Amino acid sequence: MIKVTDEKRFKAFATVILTILTIITLLPIILIVIGSFTDESSLISNGYSYFPKEWSLDAYYYLINQGKLIFRAYGITILVTVAGTVTSVLFTTMLAYPMSRKSFKYRNILSFFVFFTMLFNGGIVSSYMMWTNIFSIKNTIWALILPNYLVTAFNVFLVRNFYENNIPEAIIESAQIDGATELRIFWKMIVPLSVPTVATISLFTALLYWNDWLNGLYYITKSELFGIQNLLIKIMNNVQFLKSGSSNFLGVGNVELPGTSVRMAMAVIGILPIIIVYPFIQKYFIKGVVVGAVKG
Numbered sequence: 139m140i141k142v143t144d145e146k147r148f149k150a151f152a153t154v155i156l157t158i159l160t161i162i163t164l165l166p167i168i169l170i171v172i173g174s175f176t177d178e179s180s181l182i183s184n185g186y187s188y189f190p191k192e193w194s195l196d197a198y199y200y201l202i203n204q205g206k207l208i209f210r211a212y213g214i215t216i217l218v219t220v221a222g223t224v225t226s227v228l229f230t231t232m233l234a235y236p237m238s239r240k241s242f243k244y245r246n247i248l249s250f251f252v253f254f255t256m257l258f259n260g261g262i263v264s265s266y267m268m269w270t271n272i273f274s275i276k277n278t279i280w281a282l283i284l285p286n287y288l289v290t291a292f293n294v295f296l297v298r299n300f301y302e303n304n305i306p307e308a309i310i311e312s313a314q315i316d317g318a319t320e321l322r323i324f325w326k327m328i329v330p331l332s333v334p335t336v337a338t339i340s341l342f343t344a345l346l347y348w349n350d351w352l353n354g355l356y357y358i359t360k361s362e363l364f365g366i367q368n369l370l371i372k373i374m375n376n377v378q379f380l381k382s383g384s385s386n387f388l389g390v391g392n393v394e395l396p397g398t399s400v401r402m403a404m405a406v407i408g409i410l411p412i413i414i415v416y417p418f419i420q421k422y423f424i425k426g427v428v429v430g431a432v433k434g
């Protein structure tokens with residue numbers, strides 16, 4: 139009876155703490171959304187507030203006027219995110235599979251090379267020279283997919299640990315006795331049993347690709363290949379330019395544009411798709427992280 143009471147008290151205490159932490163986490167997001175609907179002059183005069191004195195849709199009107207560019211950038215980002223995530227998950231799961239097999243003679247050497255990439259890399263300059271001079275991906279869609287995010291060591295080890303801890307060796311041995319090849323074992327047995335961890339690394343990778351702006355900054359100069367993040371940065375720079383005295387030489391003087399609220403509106407546009415998708419894969423995400431992170 140005492141143990142049951144203590145358990146209920148602990149659950150109640152944990153629920154209160156997690157609720158407080160959730161509210162603290164949500165407050166900045168709520169402030170961003172409210173800031174995007176706040177009048178520019180009110181933001182400048184009074185700063186950010188959860189209860190602004192004046193509301194305005196000017197920031198969204200400005201972005202709607204850029205609608206054609208934004209929709210195209212969304213298309214580029216969605217294409218890159220889907221293609222990059224599918225390719226990354228395929229490579230990651232296939233690389234983790236031999237690393238998890240105790241019968242694979244070179245599993246430790248392979249694990250060392252993967253782990254080495256977590257500690258050391260060639261740097262930005264050498265990476266840029268390799269991708270542009272050798273692979274010639276500059277100003278192509280591949281420049282947004284291949285560098286930096288295609289395979290990450292963290293995801294590989296997460297999947298490897300999941301294989302080792304949750305897929306019995308006896309299942310693989312029975313399949314081998316029945317004459318199944320390694321490729322058949324992987325596709326027909328390993329992948330269906332690895333849905334939680336596959337969903338987890340898919341979310342991790344999709345977030346990386348969706349929020350990426352570095353690849354666009356380094357390798358893309360054609361505006362028609364800008365993803366949503368790079369386009370929003372470009373729009374923000376244009377707004378700042380028009381609002382500054384730098385535009386005086388054009389004869390237009392300082393322009394009244396919702397610069398501060400536009401930042402907030404762009405942030406809302408950038409995170410909205412992720413917020414919509416996340417609830418559908420949350421259960422897989424939690425299970426995959428907890429199980430896949432356990433060291434066997």
